[in-house]
Amino acid sequence: MSGQAPAPAAGPRQPGALAGTLLVLALLYTAWAASSLLIPIVLAMFLGLIANPIVRGLQKLWIPRWLGALGVVIGGVAAAVLLASVLVRPAAEWVRQAPSEIRQHAPKLRALTKPFEEANRAASESLSQLAGQAPQAPSPVQIVEPAPSGLWSVLSGTPITLASVGAIVLLAYFFLLYGENLQRRAITLLPDRAKQRVTVEILRTIESEVSRYVLTITVINIGLGAATAAALWGLGLKPGDALLWGTVVGLLNYAPYFGPLVGTIALTLVGMVAFKELGQALLVPAAYLAINLVESQLVTPIVLGRRMAISPLILLLWLMLWGWLWGVAGLLLAVPMLVTFKIVSARIDGWQGWAQVMED
Numbered sequence: 396m397s398g399q400a401p402a403p404a405a406g407p408r409q410p411g412a413l414a415g416t417l418l419v420l421a422l423l424y425t426a427w428a429a430s431s432l433l434i435p436i437v438l439a440m441f442l443g444l445i446a447n448p449i450v451r452g453l454q455k456l457w458i459p460r461w462l463g464a465l466g467v468v469i470g471g472v473a474a475a476v477l478l479a480s481v482l483v484r485p486a487a488e489w490v491r492q493a494p495s496e497i498r499q500h501a502p503k504l505r506a507l508t509k510p511f512e513e514a515n516r517a518a519s520e521s522l523s524q525l526a527g528q529a530p531q532a533p534s535p536v537q538i539v540e541p542a543p544s545g546l547w548s549v550l551s552g553t554p555i556t557l558a559s560v561g562a563i564v565l566l567a568y569f570f571l572l573y574g575e576n577l578q579r580r581a582i583t584l585l586p587d588r589a590k591q592r593v594t595v596e597i598l599r600t601i602e603s604e605v606s607r608y609v610l611t612i613t614v615i616n617i618g619l620g621a622a623t624a625a626a627l628w629g630l631g632l633k634p635g636d637a638l639l640w641g642t643v644v645g646l647l648n649y650a651p652y653f654g655p656l657v658g659t660i661a662l663t664l665v666g667m668v669a670f671k672e673l674g675q676a677l678l679v680p681a682a683y684l685a686i687n688l689v690e691s692q693l694v695t696p697i698v699l700g701r702r703m704a705i706s707p708l709i710l711l712l713w714l715m716l717w718g719w720l721w722g723v724a725g726l727l728l729a730v731p732m733l734v735t736f737k738i739v740s741a742r743i744d745g746w747q748g749w750a751q752v753m754e755d
Contacts, residue, residue: 405440425684427720436726441731443570446471446605450571464571472564482642485635597742601735608734611648613700619690620645626682627662632669640665644683648690650726652711653718655687705733709753 425432446467453463453482567675576599584590624641628634640662667680713733717725733753741750 399571399719415459430693430721434721435559437567437728437732438724439563439566439570441605441609441728442567443574444602445609446567446571447574447602448606455664461572464568466640467571468564469570479712481635482587482639485633485639489636489639491584593742601738604738605731605734609731610697612695612730615690615695616648616697618694619648619686620629622686625684627679628685630675630682631677632665632679636665644687649730650688650718651712652707653714653726653729658687659684678687704736705753709733 446464449467450460450463452459453466458466476590581592582591585594593740620641620643622641623644624637627637627640632640643652643661644658647658662680662683663677666676669679670676710730710733714726714729715733717729720726721728737750740746
C-alpha cells in the first residue's frame with residue numbers, strides 16, 4: 396500500500412485558559428511583592444475617583460480645576476486631622492490602660508468562657524472513655540503578658556507612616572488634576588472608535604457607580620458610628636470614649652463581615668473594662684450588634700437596592716484574598732475593587748459570565 400493511515404488528531408488544547416491562569420497568578424504575586432508601592436497608588440486612585448465628581452461640580456461654578464482639587468484635598472486632610480485631634484487623647488488612654496484593665500477583669504472573661512470550657516472538658520472525657528483511656532487533667536491556663544513596645548519602635552515607624560500618608564495625599568491631588576487628561580490620551584491609543592466608545596462608557600460607569608457607592612457607604616457608616624457613640628454614651632461611657640469607639644466601628648464597617656466581627660470583639664472588651672457588672676458590660680456589644688443589624692439588614696439594602704448586589708460568598712472570598720495580600724488596606728479596598736471588576740466584566744464581550752457569577 397502506498398498510502399499511510401492518517402495520524403490521529405491531537406486532543407483539543409486550551410492555551411487561552413492556561414495563559415489566563417498564569418496571568419492571574421502573576422498579577423497576584425505582583426500585588427503581594429509590590430504591596431508597599433501599589434497600596435498608596437491604588438488608594439490614591441480610588442480617592443481621586445471618589446472626589447472627581449465633586450471637583451467637576453466645582454468647575455461648573457467657574458472654579459479652576461486645580462483650585463477645586465486643592466480645596467477638596469485640603470478639606471479632607473483638615474477633617475481627618477480634626478477628628479484625629481479629638482480622638483488622640485482617649486485613644487492614648489485606652490492604649491495605656493487597656494492591658495492592666497483587661498488583666499484585672501480577667502475573671503469576667505473566664506466567666507464568659509467557663510461554659511465552653513466545661514463543655515469542651517466533658518467532650519474530651521467522653522472521647523477518652525470511648526477510646527479506653529483515662530481522662531487527663533486539664534492543663535492550667537497561662538496568661539502571657541505581651542512585651543511592651545518600646546518608644547524607639549514607635550518613633551522609627553512614624554516617619555514611614557507619615558511618608559505613606561503624604562504620598563497618598565499628593566497622588567490623590569495629581570490624579571484629580573491630571574487624571575481626566577491622562578484618560579483621554581490613553582483612549583486615543585485604542586485602534587478603533589468602537590473600542591474607544593466602550594472604554595469611555597466603562598470609565599464613566601466606574602466613576603459614577605464607585606463614587607456613588609463609596610459616598611453612600613460613607614454616609615451610612617457615619618450614621619452607624621454616630622448611633623453607636625450615642626448608645627455607648629447612654630450606657631455610661633465618657634463622651635470621648637464613646638466617640639472613639641463609634642469612629643472605630645464606623646471605619647471597620649467598610650470591610651463587610653470582618654469589620655462587624657472585629658467591632659463586636661473590641662466592644663466586648665470595652666464593656667468588660669468600663670463596667671463591673673457582667674450584664675452591664677455585655678450591653679455594650681449588644682447595643683452595637685442591634686444597630687449593626689438594622690444597618691446591614693434594613694438601611695443598606697433600601698439605600699443601595701439591587702444595583703450593587705454581590706454574592707456574599709464571592710464577597711467573603713474576595714475580602715479574605717485581599718486581606719491576606721494587603722492586610723487592613725486590602726480589606727478597605729476590596730469592595731470598591733470588586734465593584735469595579737463587576738462593572739468591567741459586564742461590558743466586555745466574553746467576560747459577562749464573570750459578572751453573572753458575582754451576582755447575588
